[in-house]
Amino acid sequence: MTDAGFVIAAYAVILGGLGLYTLLLWRRLRAAPGNDDEAR
Amino acid sequence: MTELRAEARIALAIAHKDAIAELRGRHAMVSTLFFAAVVLLLFGFALGPDAARLAAAAPGLLWLAIVFAGILAVNRLHLLETDDDAFEQLALYPVARRAIYAGKALGGFAVMLLLGAVVLGAVGILFAVDIGSAWGPLLATVVLGAIGIAAVGTFYAGLTVRLRAREVMLPLLMLPVLAPLLLGAVKATAAALAGDPFGELGAWLQLLVAFDVIMVVAGAATYGYLLED
């Protein structure tokens, strides 16, 4: 794998992860704070 | 000043009680020592039979055996309290929380010291390592290591004493915190065994002292919160 490959992999995971986490958070917030095991 | 003396007396009473119960009933000590010996044996199978490689790895194996056996030992000391909800009764006595921590840590230290000495001897035999020549620094390392493991172990055993999945959580929480101690102890032991070629021994012992002081103070300051319910 070329250097560029690793760079892409790094950015993809970090930015993708941030996006995914934001989405998850947003969905959990938007859903009325129903029964979520986090709060059990 | 008298208050500190009273707390010391209480800590000694707790450690004394643990010692009697430990020697008389629990045999945790014996089982922990055997566990450490078995771990060393397995290390031998894993890394042997090349004697040179074993001798090179001896410091690391020594301290891994001590740390793993240490988790069992510290856990046992707190199980002693939960048989009959004695832990709650202990918290209800009008005594300083840090005195309770000191008492339990003292008990843990004694167990760890004995464990360290025995494992050191076993390593000397099993991995043909000459511990006689450097017994001074080795003893210092074992003492400092025992203090550190007892200080951290007592805190985390208290934190997880009534926790679900405690058997997994205690090592999971405790081991990362012990990383600097493991690292320092192994390097100090290696330096001591090699006759301290680079003169690093002093520095590593200082690291262990710093770790011990910080963890004892942190443990004593926060142990009271672990007794709250």
Next chain:
Amino acid sequence: MKTRILGFVALVTVVVVTVIGLFVVPPDANQGDAQRVMYPHVASAWLAYLSFGVTALCGIAWLWKRDLRFDAVALAGAEIGVIFTAFAIWGGMMWGRPIWGVFWQWEDPRLTTTALLLALYVGYLLFRRLTDDPERRATRAAVLGIVAAIDIPIVHFSVEWWRGLHQTATIAAPDRVLDPAAPMAFVGTLLGFVGAFTLTWLYLMIRRYQLARAEADREEAARVERIVSARTVEAAR
């Protein structure tokens, strides 16, 4: 509403710095394109440490003021901290592989410390899930967060020594060492990333705090409601 704007600003800055980091700024003289991984890697590591600092401080604040809002911030800090720690480790590996040829560089104190950080705070989050009573959970998690934060500098210091007490700090590496006289462009881009990621971090912290508060309030309302209903039933008797 303000948070929404913050979120939008954060998004824009992240996109801008990413474009700069990937395409605009020239590759490093020695490391070539691999050096571009440093930007998100360093920014993530900085936010990991910041998050756990926040968690430890909120722990102290809870023990002092006994206000559950601090506990909610501490939880947000730990969760988001774990995520940035994972990113920092991933970035470290993606940078290490092209430069050293190995994913995991034991000698790099930053990497090993960050790995321990992950272990410490995954433990913190697991511990929180295993404790039910909100106030007992807050107290014990606070103490756990404080001891973990105390341990981090010791870990970093000991790994720093571990690498070689008396050798010079530079790692005896192949020729691809970062060009020490990094031109302004690198430093500028790095600061841009740190800024953009910190804005994102702030946005996520606020959102996660709101979520934790919403759940805590719902839990609180359920508790109070059960008390009120018990009392009304009794009063009616």
Next chain:
Amino acid sequence: MPQITIYVSPRSVGAPDTRPPAVATTDLARLFAGSPAVAGVSLRVEAGRTVALLGPNGAGKTTLLRVLATALRPSYGSASVDGLDVGRDTHLVRERVAYLSHATGLYDDLTARENLAFAAAMLSTPDPSARIDRALGDVELEARADDRVRDFSAGMRKRLALGRILLGRASLVLLDEPYAALDAEGMVLVDQLLAAWHAAGVTVMLASHTTDRLDALLDGRVTLARGLVAEVSGAGVTSMPPALPQRPRPVVATR
């Protein structure tokens, strides 16, 4: 039957009305995993009184005692012993309270005497060896003083736990089902202890189901149901209905 001597802290002497209420709770609630074991208790017990906590299992008797003994922190509301808040002045409250719980909190591998010696060290009991002998005598365990508690029956363990309380100088004694697991002689022992505490001006609150034998010993009775006070009778104890309705307040701890 030995004459039981109660070592009283100076706090518990003096006419009852001059001392703050031995026990005072205001809208006290304590929840476990979201459901209220105690849902709202506002109780006042005058110093020096002997009061029984009655009510079915799960009525909240044990939880109330554990909060007063500082074993549990209140979830809502507040509780005080001798005017001292259990949350803020926890250490001072612990000096004043003795608590006998279902679990006797003894060390199986230690003998009866060693258990009491440890308790004496924790309670800083003056002249410990004499006091331990006296306590063992009072609870009639001298014969088994040097046997390990591991071999004791539940009744004997309870006697030893009562002996431990005699080593202290509590002004408030909390007993959770003191008569449970005791033989006839043991029950007489508890009667004697209650009489001795009463004579010494020590306040006693005991949760119990055996009420028939208590008439002569009790000043007042409190009946709990579903975590609330259902009924109060006798002297020295009063109760107020919990505040209603309660607006769910933001998540700020009460202390």
